[in-house]
Amino acid sequence: MTRLHVAIPTSIDETLGLLEKWGHDAAVIAGGTDLVVELKDKLKSPKALIDIGRVPEVRGIREAEGNHVWIGAMSTHAEIASSTVVKEIAPILAKACAQVGSPQIRNRGTIGGNMSTASPAGDTIPALYVLEASVEIIGPRGKRTVPIESFFQGPKKSALAPDEIVLGVKFQKLGKEYVSFFRKLGQRKSLAISIVSVAFVGKCQKPGLFTDVRVALGSVAPTVVRARTVENAIREKQLDPKTAEYISKLAFRDCVPITDVRGSKGYREQMACNLLYEGLLSLLSCCEAC
Ligand SMILES: Cc1cc2nc3c(=O)[nH]c(=O)nc-3n(C[C@H](O)[C@H](O)[C@H](O)COP(=O)(O)OP(=O)(O)OC[C@H]3O[C@@H](n4cnc5c(N)ncnc54)[C@H](O)[C@@H]3O)c2cc1C
Incomplete structure (x- = not known):
């Protein structure tokens, strides 16, 4: 033994x-x-x-200098999903955490673990991409901060050296004019790893008109990816259900998925487009109601 x-x-x-x-x-x-x-x-x-688990420096969720929010690596999905600060300032991250696994997994699993595993299916990661978060790392050579997109280098590969740990993650607060959504498709409603996920953040100028558009797709490439084709197509265009449908169909251009046990390449491409369309429609009706 x-x-x-x-x-x-x-x-x-x-x-x-x-x-x-x-x-x-x-x-x-x-x-x-x-x-x-x-x-x-x-x-x-x-x-x-x-x-x-008993290291105080990796615990806590707090508002930080420079209009930032800081989340310690040991924060569980349940803590983040119910945090008043996160729900108010970055509701997309609270929503993503609320969809991880099951209550048991959310009570144990942490944001630091989700990032360090570096799976393209990690549910917090698309939300952190659109929040343009930075990862705080500490090691024997001191502290360093890595932009979220540079942290992930491939499936299960990150910028973390073996002698370093993730301290936390931070991002700038978004103003009240920002709207967002997180959509995840799994094989079931709970205890299911994402087959595809979509995160969206945009500044709503008026119903259907968004600037500062950020879209990220999960489980459709070796790492989570920003959907730049879609972002460029949405930015500063007046969206209605028809244009939203047209633009959503471009999402496959930002994907390089594989076929695996959870879904085929073609299914993932199609579902990325469908989830984006569903999310954009929900934003259009929500903006009209405002
Ligand atoms: C049944 C089940 C369902 C699941 N469902 C989902 C789901 O729906 N969505 C989803 O995204 N994930 C899901 N997961 C995966 C997992 O729960 C999450 O990735 C979780 O966030 C991992 O966090 P943890 O604290 O448990 O990490 P751990 O298991 O403790 O660690 C994971 C890896 O990260 C490293 N690590 C952890 N923290 C740090 C740190 N601070 N610094 C450096 N390295 C670190 C560890 O060495 C290890 O390699 C599921 C897992 C199970 C078993």
């Missing part, structure tokens, strides 16, 4: 010391909802688990 050492540091310095000591034999554990599955399936076999 192999022995697994478990360390529970209570500060960042202690965490970094343990990462240095154990090197490639260490794995950081937060909620464990991804990692424990990998340990069970023998996809990873670390000699030491470093549980960061």
Whole structure:
């Protein structure tokens, strides 16, 4: 039987010391909802688990300097989904967290774990893309901040070095004139990894007219992607249901999906277009009601 050492540091310095000591034999554990599955399936076999649950520097959700919101890596999906600050300032992230897994997974799983797993199907990631978030990382060489799009380098590949951890994520507050939606398609309504997801943020000038349009697609490429073709088509154009339908059909141009057990390439392309259309229609009716 192999022995697994478990360390529970209570500060960042202690965490970094343990990462240095154990090197490639260490794995950081937060909620464990991804990692424990990998340990069970023998996809990873670390000699030491470093549980960061008692490190205060990775906890909390707060308004920060420069009109920013900061979310600690150990914040669970349940905490983010119910946070008054997040619901008011970035409702899209609260909505994305509310759709992760099931209540049990949301109570254990963290935003730091979701980012560090670096899956293109991670539900917080499209929301963080359209919020143009930055990831705060700490390691033996100090602190650094990486724009969210540069953090992800491929499926399960991120900019994180083995001796670093994610401290938190931050983004600028959006004003009241911003509208958003997050749509996810899974095989079921809960406990389902995304087959496709779409996140949208835009500044509503008047019903159907958006500037500062940001659209991100999940599960349709090796990483989450910004849908630049769609963004350019929506920006400063007066949308009605017909133009929204036409523009939504362009979403496949921003996708390079694969076929896997959850869905074929063609299905993913089609559903990216459909989810975007559904979301845009909901915005049009919501703006008209304002
Ligand atoms: C049944 C089930 C359903 C699920 N449904 C969904 C879903 O609908 N949507 C979705 O997006 N995900 C889903 N997941 C995946 C998972 O729950 C999430 O990705 C979750 O956010 C992972 O967070 P965690 O804290 O549990 O990470 P952990 O399992 O603790 O860690 C995951 C990885 O990240 C690393 N890590 C964790 N925190 C840090 C940190 N701060 N710094 C550096 N490295 C770190 C770990 O070393 C590990 O490699 C599901 C998982 C299960 C088992």
